[in-house]
Amino acid sequence: MSTHVITGAGSGIGAAVTRELLARGDELWLVARDAGRARQLAEEYPGAHTLVGDLAEPARLSWAFSHQSLPERVDSLLHVAGVVDLGTVAELTPKVWDQTLAANLVAPAELTRLLLPQLRLARGHVVFVNSGAGLRANPQWAAYAASKHGLKALADALRAEEGEHGLRVTSVYPGRTATPMQAKVHQQEGREYDASRWVTPESVARTVLTALDLPVGTEITDLSVRPSPR
Incomplete structure (x- = not known):
């Protein structure tokens, strides 16, 4: 049985990954922004543990974790949570930049730092669910793309x-x-939203599990997932 720490378990890709790993019988530690959200996650995923730490305030994660029990070893740390606010460079305020970078880049870096002893013990795996915006930047996506480009740099340096x-x-x-x-x-x-046009969260979750399930000594460094023609 492997032990996984997951952010963003409440919805979307994070929820799909959590369901897959819970079905395997693995040990899950789900990061929640506050105690109320932790209770909701514990009810939604019976048997899972929770860690309370607000990714919007990465400077407080160390203090928050010092008051909680942490897993003794971590086989995988899965960074799935993220925020997005679109706007042109002319429109984006320092508040939006700070919020985006804090949640999407600084929090994953700090969470990784805090759990490195447990990851090293397990010779574990860190997975960053990035975005196509981590490889290119389009109009109105400056803050989000910058955070995701930074996340790629974090992953490459960590590796x-x-x-x-x-x-x-x-x-x-x-x-x-x-x-x-x-x-x-x-x-x-x-724009009108049509979910059927896009990749399903379950498809991305399967991609994450593909990376996790490779034999020891083998590593996928970068993997893109795109909607296919229908």
Whole structure:
């Protein structure tokens, strides 16, 4: 039985990954922003543990975790949570930039740092669910794309630094995926949302599990997932 720490388990890709791993009988630790959300996740995923830590405030994660029991070893740390607010560079305020970078980049870096001892012990795996925006930047996507480009840099540096400890690091770049976040994006873009056009969360979850299930000594570093013609 493997032990996994997951962010973003409440919806979309994170929920799909959590369901898959729970069905296997693995041990799950789900990161929740507050105690109320932790109770909701515990009810939704019986048997899962919760960790309370607000990814919007990464500087407080160390303090929050110091008051909780952590897993003794972590076979995989799955960074799935994220936020998005569209706008042109002329429109984006420092508040939006700070919020986006905090949740999408600084929090994954800090969470990884805090759990590195457990990951090293297990010779574990860190998976960053990035985005197609982590490989290119389009109009109105500057803040989100910058955070995701940074997340790729974080993954690449972590892989180079922690290889001697047996750590595997994978970045997954989903295209548009049928999630509540995608519905929000369409609303910001002023477009009609049709979930059937996009990748399913379950498809991305299977991709994540493909990376996790490779034999020891083998590593997928970067993997893109796109909607196919129908």
